[in-house]
Amino acid sequence: MTKPAQIETLSSELSGQYREAAEEYAQLALTNDGAEQAAYQLKAAQMYWQSGQVEQSQQSLEQIKLSLLHPSRRYEAAILGANIALFNSDGERALKALSNVQEKDLAAQNLKSVLKLQADAYTLTGNWLEKANTHLKLEKILTDADALKNNREALWQALMQMTPQALDLFNPGYPPAEDSGWFALAYNIKAYQDNPEVLAVALEDWKRSYPNHPADPALYQKTLASGTHIPKDINNIAVLLPHSGPFVEAAKIIKDAIIAAQYVSGSTAQLHFYDIETDAISGQNNVLTQYDAAVAEGASVVIGPLQKSSVETLATHPDLSVPVLALNRTDDEQTYKNLYQFGLAPEDEAVAVATYAKQLGYKRSIVLAPSNDWGQRITSAFTTQWRKEGGSTLIVSNYNEAENDFRDTLIPLMGLNESEQRYKSLQGTLGRSLDFEPRRREGVDFLFLVARPLKARQLVPQLKYHRSGQLPLLATSHVYSGQADPQQNIDLNDLVISDIPWVFEELASEDPVYQSLKNQSPENFTSAIRLYALGVDAYKLIPQLNTLSRDPTSSMEGATGSLSINALGHVTRKMRWGKFEQGELKLIK
Structure with missing residues (x-):
């Protein structure tokens, strides 16, 4: 097997200065060609990733001609590509990156890394069967007790997402095979959990068919102990x-x-x-x-x-x-x-908006809500969940439901007052008038609107007047009465809501x-x-x-x-x- 291209490791990388190292490796890639160029491009991508520059890392990775990389470095490229895709919540892309890896050629530690990334990707894609099968592979190579325990819990959660029919159809073997035992146990729980008497008999049969199976009874006993027993x-x-x-x-x-x-x-x-x-x-x-x-x-x-x-x-x-x-x-x-x-509960809908915004790739929000207890409850539920999703709320602005003209609230919310201040400062510096068109606040991905129908129909047009432009507007169902009335609701155009x-x-x-x-x-x-x-x-x-x-x-x-x-x-x-x-x-x- 050919050796990987020899490239130098820079002192900036060794000292933890990853941003500088990324730029230096990128320059070295420009001055080399062939396998050396591909190797330096990979190093640049890895350093960008280490420094938190995800977009630059992905761009550098996409420049690499993978066929020029040594197999060991193709593995590194695949791992990096999968990590970037998972960071962007793109499970399909992560799986595509990992498809370039030959599992049979990997050392145990590298195989663990690949399988863990695959499991995360299958979670994002909702492919619970493949996620379960991936955890079964991990079961065979993990040795640490805590790692095994965590893997079995993740395996069990994946199996619990499947229907009884799928668990029966895709059971990978027969008693007393360990893999088969996992599927058979999950089938019993899913198929008979609403009939405790039948389930008890099925579990006894399972124990006889799969003696010494590693499934911890605690995994499923909590399921059996909880819940109702309605006839x-x-x-x-x-x-x-x-x-x-x-x-x-x-x-x-x-x-x-x-x-x-x-x-x-x-x-x-x-x-x-x-x-x-x-x-x-x-x-x-x-x-x-x-x-x-x-x-x-x-x-x-x-x-x-x-x-x-x-x-x-x-x-x-x-x-x-x-x-x-x-x-x-x-x-x-x-x-x-x-x-x-x-x-x-209105709080549930606020949480749903935060989750949906995360799925859309948004990161920064502003909030407009009424200055009352109802508005505060919904705002609090949204901002709490939005933080959990990794998002940030730049500003929360409150309006008075008794008013009809909200310019004093919307101008600072949209950052138009700051835009005008910058204009006046520049005008004073230059000593002459300038063409001026106010700009809304930058660095915002969406606005979360908390309102009831009448106020929503007033606020959405006023937001557009005050330069909301193409800024996405998300809201709960409370903005909509539920009655189809195009003439009245045309003022809600472009508003995105969750509803039943x-x-x-x-x-x-x-x-x-x-x-x-x-x-x-x-x-x-x-x-x-x-x-x-x-x-x-x-x-x-x-x-x-x-x-x-x-x-x-x-x-x-x-x-x-x-x-x-x-x-x-x-x-x-x-x-x-x-x-x-x-x-x-x-x-x-």
Whole structure:
């Protein structure tokens, strides 16, 4: 085998001055050719990467003619290319970079590096089968106890993302093969987790088929211990909703939605409604009494209550023997046995905007929100998640919802006052007038808008007037009433929002419950569509609770989004994204 081209190692690299080393290696590449030039280009790319200059590193890497590199350096180029791609959240490109590596020719340590990068790339692409297979390869070469433990946890999480059908179809072997045992164990958990009795028998069979298997019982015992145990055949569903007070209109909409969902499902289960009363003066409610009454009368599961204070009271119950799907959330971060909390929390949507912005490659944001508690809650949720995503918020500006002209807020937000100050300073220096067009703030990737429909329709045109230009505008669903009105909503043009699937006619039109409710209440259906969707999903979640409450990776496609249950027992929602064009909200596919 030929030796790699001999190139000098620069003192700037040895002393940790990577930026200087990168420039010097780049110059050396210009003064050499052939294998030496390719080797220096690789060194420049590596030094750019070390100094944090990712874009320059990628540019240098792309200049290299890989065929001129020695195999050992092709490996280095592949590793660097994969790291850059993963930094940019591009799993496909990372896998393409690694495809140039021949695994059979690698030393154990280098093979570990390649497999770990492949596993990360498969996570980004959502290819859970290949991710699992990659962790199985790592299992055979890892020797460190902690590394093995971490690898098995990652393997298990990948397997838990797969369907029972896929786990059975792609099982790589037969008992008692270790690889086969992982797939078989995951199949049992996924296929029978909503039927504890059958699962217990299946696990005993698995232990006999795969003796001495390395799977740690702790991996799956937590899944088995948690979650609900709702019987397969439900005869009695209790619904706790107020019949009077400030929440009565919302309660009526949710009640109608639950009844419609049950009718369309053809279920023979009985719905029993219990009135939740709250004293206007003391704030005391009867939710504990009504829950106990529902249990005594044979309820298998409880939907509700709706008010946050009632959910907080129910959370204090010493023994929630029957599972509850509450329609609101407590403010704490505690887990309560048999209490699952489902609602349309605005904070969830703010978190979704931050996650979406990260996926789009954005890094710097500005925020415009109302100066009230509601605006502060959403802003706080967004900025907290945005920091976790690695983003930065340059400025948060607040507006008064009582006003209609927001120029005093928008001019400094967009940095137009600074632009004008620079103009005046330059004019004073030159002593003559100049052509001047104010420029908005630079270095911003998007603006996060927190607003309700009326204010959103005022703010978006005013932002454009104040030079927002092509700056992307992202918002939560609160900017949109849900009613299609192109003439009124044309002021929202170019605004991108997250919203429930039912807001998009093309996603909802084939849902028989959607059609039933729309025909039943045509005059107020669209204005209350999100509450109708909440009630429908609350009913549809019941038969899925056993599975979802044990497996955070499982999901159900619902009217309010793709639904999962996290470790806190909160129902989380992944919604859809749309953009206003000619006054109409168009689904982003």
